[in-house]
Amino acid sequence: MNPFVGKAGAWLRRRAENVAAALLAVMFAAFIVQIVFRYVFNFPIGWTSELSVITWLWLVLWGAAFVVKESEEIRFDLIHGAAGRRTRLAIGIITGVSIVALYAVSLPATVSYVSFMKVEKTSYLKIRFDYLFSIYVLFAVAVIVRYLWILSHLLRGKDPEARDSTTLSSGL
């Protein structure tokens, strides 16, 4: 890979991580503010729970698009791990093509659903839902691009990154 592209990619990934950490920090802070207002000042506020649920939605989709690496995702890798190199490449190409095709074929309907949501706004912060939900479109495009990139590597015969089972994090 071009070293400049590699460096820029690493820099971008760190910024994406900053955003993810910040989203979680905002969620945490919103809860603390909510608890303080309700139990200390006896003054319940609604915008905090709206803010925290927005950060949750964005954190998951932003992170799935830009933060989590291929090697960290939860998957069943017994067959993949046991296969020889050629089979592994073939499997990677089949799954890659399927996922690109399925996300791409649903993209127009997805965009039209998200833009249709411009008619509604959130209850407290009055954020238009099409802005709020646009993260899904970003996510879907990122998945398509990511798998196209993986496919381009596989088609040139490069083996995918090995999986690291010590960083698995399904939450279980």
Next chain:
Amino acid sequence: MNPTNPFALAVMAIVALSLLGLPIGHAMIGGSVLYLLLAGLDMGTAAEQLLNGMYTSFVLLAIPLFILAAEFMTSGSITERLLRFCNALVGRFRGGLAQVNVVQSVVFASMSGSALADAAGSGKLMQKLMTQDGKYTASFAAALTAASSVMGPIIPPSIPLVLYALVSDTSIGYLFLGGVVPGLLIGVVQMLLIAFTARRRNFPVEKPVPLRELPRVTWQAFPALMMPVILLGCLYSGVTTPTEAAALAAAYALLVSAFLYRTVGWCDVYNSLLASARITISIGMLIAGALVFNYVITVENIPKTLGAMLKVYELSPLTFLLFANLLLLILGCFLEGTTILLIIVPVLLPTAQALGIDPVHFGVVAVVNIMIGLITPPYGLLLFMMVKIAEVTLKDLVREVMPFLAVMFGALALITLIPGLVLFLPRLMGYQG
């Protein structure tokens, strides 16, 4: 089932794509899109279900907050203090370090809701302690660490029980209380097994910590030991919602580690936030995929169809529970636990309820099953993780895990047959089930 109908094809696509190693969340979203496409429905529905499902499932916010609380709690020197406390408590027996491993799992289980996190954190440390100077074989230590980590999500707080609360509309508070006795029961049977094998395998004895040291060691660990008390106190007094209790626990953990133990700086806080965000994203994608696929399952009316099918056999509640146990255990050997919890359990739930099985009892039994699935070969995430951490072969690890599996099956049978074991504590706190 007609193999050419859209639902069958979608299920086959999901199974095939996940078996071939596509991330499970993507496989479920992709398969659901395929269903919508073949059934001639609007493909924007996938996005609609995912976005609205995530946006309205407020209870799920407890998950990132519990993860964050555990990250804050285990950064800095707290882990070492807790291990010293456990060692002072049970280290004096034959096979002392092995007993410490079980007790520390109970302690960490009461702060974190994730078995994998416990194994990668304090479990990794225990593995090192047990194998240095050749005290225990690496494969026994790894098997024990894997088996004892299973308690993590059974003793509250628990991420799988939050997920079950979501799919079953059951109170998180009662579910958490229901997990206490079964979790401790698993700890007890593991400790008995160790005590039993300690003589036969001639496990080493550690230098005992004098009893007069115990108050000091306890005092040093005390603020950390208070976390579950605060968490459960908030929940059961009804002062806060479960999600708020999770946030308070995280705030408490941050305060304790930053100000009381003074071992955590800004950099550690950022690292804890990022680590928690990563776990949240992984589990969030599984939830997102399940939300989309569950819509397909609902459209196809699968739970009702299954209920009608099972009704023909006129199952007694007990037979059904045994059937569910068997099904979940078998699936647990091949499927990822979160997926089972979010996809298979909701399909079984209506039948369980129609048979009069208590939803809290059913939930705890299902979660114990799924947790045991983490250490059953061939597909057990905890096994894979310990193979990597302990640098042992899967074969050796599985051989050493077998006795632990056997006693845990015993515990599972007790929990299944005696609902009172699960329901005693919730009823004490006013559960009307």
